[in-house]
Amino acid sequence: MKIFARTLFFILVILTSPAISGQEVSPEHISFVRQGVQRMIFNEEQAIPLATLEPGNVVGLQAMHPVTHYSKERAGVSIRGNELVIAAAKETQTGIWFGGFNPFATYVIDLSSVSGNGALGFEFSDAAHKEQFLVTIGFNDTLLTGVNLRVRDAEKVITDRSITVNKEERQPLKGRIILQMLGSGLTLFLQDEGLPRVIGQADFNTHIDLRKKYYLQHFQTRLFAQLNEGEVRIEKAGVEFGTGVGLADIRAITYENGDPLLDRGRLWYTMSVRGRGLPHHLQGVFSLDPTTFDIKFEGVIVFDRGDGLLRNEIASHIFYDRKDKVWRGMTTGFSAYANPEREKKQLLAIESGKDPRFGFSVMNAVPFGMVGDIEDPHIVFDEEVNKWRMLTCENHDGYKAIVLESDHWDRGYRQIAGPVRYNSTGTSIQKIGNTRYCFSGSSERKIFIYTYPDLREAGSLHMDLPPWDATSGTRVWPNVVQLPEGYPFRYVALMMDRLDYPGQQGPHWSYGALYLYHGSEMQLSGKN
Incomplete structure (x- = not known):
């Protein structure tokens, strides 16, 4: 009788199941x-690449990644092994082309080392440098000193200000620099160990609207280095959708x-x-x-x-x-x-x-x-x-x-x-x-x-x-x-x-x- 009752129970369960009964x-x-x-x-692993600068794969630096000197004194720019090296004994400003521009892209520098005094970052500008959007990280003796945003048009400097956040005492500048462009704003991260840390952020739409098609079509991206008795070594740089x-x-x-x-x-x-x-x-x-x-x-x-x-x-x-x-x-x-x-x-x-x-x-x-x-x-x-x-x-x-x-x-x-x-x-x-x-x-x-x-x-x-x-x-x-x-x-x-x-x-x-x-x-x- 128990076997019959159990069998009947399972038959009822099967017949009333939505998949069997049609419900x-x-x-x-x-x-x-x-x-x-x-x-x-x-x-x-998920990044969609837009441009890269890989020093170990460069043959003809000036052709692939043209160097522009913005100062009377010129920094030395060379490939040593798998690193791009920028060095100067006096104050210099240098731009190294490595891609086009997209106001929604992420810009990355894999940093090997910095020494001396200077600043490193990203320059977005037209070919004639009539307009310039510059995000830089200052350093002194390997330590981060601050983050700065400078925007200039053909006539004047529109803004030149610190956008530093979460400043720490004696914070080394090393690891990966990540600039997330956000159309009308930006956030800058530094990643050495663990999660990328926010070190700078800004909203700039009142200064310049980089969402204009004009900037997508005319701006270019350069590594920017301002050195004064300093040296920067870079393993890789890139532009990507992240x-x-x-x-x-x-x-x-x-x-x-x-x-x-x-x-x-x-x-x-x-x-x-x-x-x-x-x-x-x-x-x-x-x-x-x-x-x-x-x-x-x-x-x-x-x-x-x-x-x-x-x-x-x-x-x-x-x-x-x-x-x-x-x-x-x-x-x-x-x-x-x-x-x-x-x-x-x-x-x-x-x-x-x-x-x-x-x-x-x-x-x-x-x-x-x-x-x-x-x-x-x-x-x-x-x-x-x-x-x-x-x-x-x-x-x-x-x-x-x-x-x-x-x-x-x-x-x-x-x-x-x-x-x-x-x-x-x-x-x-x-x-x-x-x-x-x-x-x-x-x-x-x-x-x-x-x-x-x-x-x-x-x-x-x-x-x-x-x-x-x-x-x-x-x-x-x-x-x-x-x-x-x-x-x-x-x-x-x-x-x-x-x-x-x-x-x-x-x-x-x-x-x-x-x-x-x-x-x-x-x-x-x-x-x-």
Whole structure:
């Protein structure tokens, strides 16, 4: 009798299982188990190279990396083994060309040693040196003395000031110098052991707007050395698109109906490469084989509104419109905070005929009237009602999810649902089975699930180890994706935490690490 009862129990369990009975699984009945975590901090293996100066591979220094002397006295510049050596017994200023210029790139010097007295850094200028943007680190007898920013146009010096932060007594100048250019600002790091340390930062948009296409097209990059009885030895220098100090705002790239883009066996994501303040982040593109944790940095995207600037907007949703064979989407105009007296934060419709996932891409961006404290848009074409629908969050005494609807992907949206009760972030629409749901991070230490499109509360996501601790923020991006049949698990979620990078001064949003989860239907037990 016991054997019969046990057999009957298991038959009932099997027959009532959603996968067997044909019932669809509710997202609140999926268990997400953490698989791995990683934080990319100027990850050298992930860097996308733009230019390099490798002394050990130079044949013909003056041809490959022309040297310019700015002073009557000339420093000696030579290759010794695998090092570039700049030395002077008297006061000299020297520039050594090694690449073009991009206002969103990261500039790196691998320093072997310094001695004597002087300064070392990066010079950005046109070929005639009519305009100059100079970031330098001073040193005296191997010790760092400060960080300076100097900006000059054809007529005058606009600014010449210290941008030093976190100054320490008797801090050696050694290791790796990392200059993260942020469009309208910069942060300078020094890395010897452990994490890169912030040693300088500045916002310079009132002095010069390096986001102008003119500077991308005309400025060049030089190593700059000012020496007075000193010597500098450099192992390598480079320009690259880097992973910054953290990654956030993770969203799957999709097709127009919201299905995830699974191309070359990989999922594709937009993530913001984090810098410092609100206008300082960069829209990155990454890919992932969902059966592993092999995140790969593929490219960056900036946005052109037709006014001569390239803007670093973030929190984008990009989709491939198969009907029109074009890449489209929405982005959030955080770059407005670089000029808050002239610009307002708003959503922008974006489009590109070129595949924007690789290298350095520019997407056209057009305002469409959604001005205000609105962010994190996700749009789908709902074929059942022949409408475009957008899930986003708007500041209603805190960011709250809303759903809007339009006959057009890029204009004419009107609100049809929301706002929800709880604070929302990272709003996204995804199918579980054949049913669409809305997901949202929150400040309630939960990831909420809502019905689509009416935003009725439908529970919260179950995770064994959520991407936060007892004290950190919990407004993360859920980013749940359903995989096709044939994978060892049906659901994957890639999330971030909100732990800021240490050492940056003033308000900054410099999180986070990446957390990978695999999801499966909840079971009573793991036993057979």
